[in-house]
Amino acid sequence: MSNQNIKLAKFAGFCYGVKRAVETAKKLKYENPEKNIYILGELIHNTDVINELESLGIKTIYEIPPKGNGICIIRSHGEAPDVFDKIKNAGFELVDLTCPDVKKVQQKAIELAKNDYFVVIVGKSNHPEVMAIKANADIYSSNVAVAANIEELKPFEEKIKVHKKVGVVVQTTQMVPSLNNIVNYINTIAKEVLIHNTICQSTAMRQKEAKELAKESDLMIVVGSKKSANTTHLAEILKDCTKTIHIENDAELETDYYKNAINIGITAGASTPQIIIDKVINKIKGGHNYDNTSS
Numbered sequence: 001m002s003n004q005n006i007k008l009a010k011f012a013g014f015c016y017g018v019k020r021a022v023e024t025a026k027k028l029k030y031e032n033p034e035k036n037i038y039i040l041g042e043l044i045h046n047t048d049v050i051n052e053l054e055s056l057g058i059k060t061i062y063e064i065p066p067k068g069n070g071i072c073i074i075r076s077h078g079e080a081p082d083v084f085d086k087i088k089n090a091g092f093e094l095v096d097l098t099c100p101d102v103k104k105v106q107q108k109a110i111e112l113a114k115n116d117y118f119v120v121i122v123g124k125s126n127h128p129e130v131m132a133i134k135a136n137a138d139i140y141s142s143n144v145a146v147a148a149n150i151e152e153l154k155p156f157e158e159k160i161k162v163h164k165k166v167g168v169v170v171q172t173t174q175m176v177p178s179l180n181n182i183v184n185y186i187n188t189i190a191k192e193v194l195i196h197n198t199i200c201q202s203t204a205m206r207q208k209e210a211k212e213l214a215k216e217s218d219l220m221i222v223v224g225s226k227k228s229a230n231t232t233h234l235a236e237i238l239k240d241c242t243k244t245i246h247i248e249n250d251a252e253l254e255t256d257y258y259k260n261a262i263n264i265g266i267t268a269g270a271s272t273p274q275i276i277i278d279k280v281i282n283k284i285k286g287g288h289n290y291d292n293t294s295s
């Protein structure tokens, strides 16, 4: 469709935390071909990448066996402290690939818990990153709550009211409006509020740039796993700006979705490999060039 302009966002695809995790896992196998290499949980939310790692001999495990040998990797989401102990006690060599930005959130949550703040973690309670942040803070305080929205925080209202201080940290891939809503609510019930906006720079930049691109696009395509928090948040944000579709890969992209669009913007989550983004673009452009830098 020759009259279509396709623009790919600059901050589409792997963030530095994911890149670091994937590259380090491969390097470990390359440098230790004789050793078993395991990753606890999916390294990233992308089946192609998981399959590629499997083909290199890097296995994804979902439970720590009582006994094992070789290297066990902690993925970028981080883990609870007792998981670190279990891995070592089982006999594995542990390689911690928790993203440095996630580590910072854990440290902030620990600091708040130690200093007697009622800790509010803004995020999804069943997300591995959030579960690990909470587990770290739980060691120092019994006053730790997770909430993705005001409704989820309401059951803690009385506790917050009697507590002198509330400290807030945020899941790295959350949306700024979700944080603002919760903070506004906490301000109405708490005496003292300390906020650490721990949304990572990569997520913030990706969201900001995609919103700009959406302004000049009549269709935005978000590429990436529906299990990925940052990808689904991206699609949610863009839906308020322009027509937006969220697809996992080119196989999900039907011609009807984009045939009438003139300016198409494309972005992708932090766990989406470049090859998947390229396949989507190639399917749309059908041989035409695209601009790979958004303004």
Ligand code: SF4
Binding pocket: 015, 016, 017, 018, 076, 099, 100, 101, 102, 172, 173, 200, 201, 202, 203, 230, 270
């Ligand atoms: S999204 Fe942010 S916190 Fe998460 S791995 Fe990437 S850089 Fe790290």
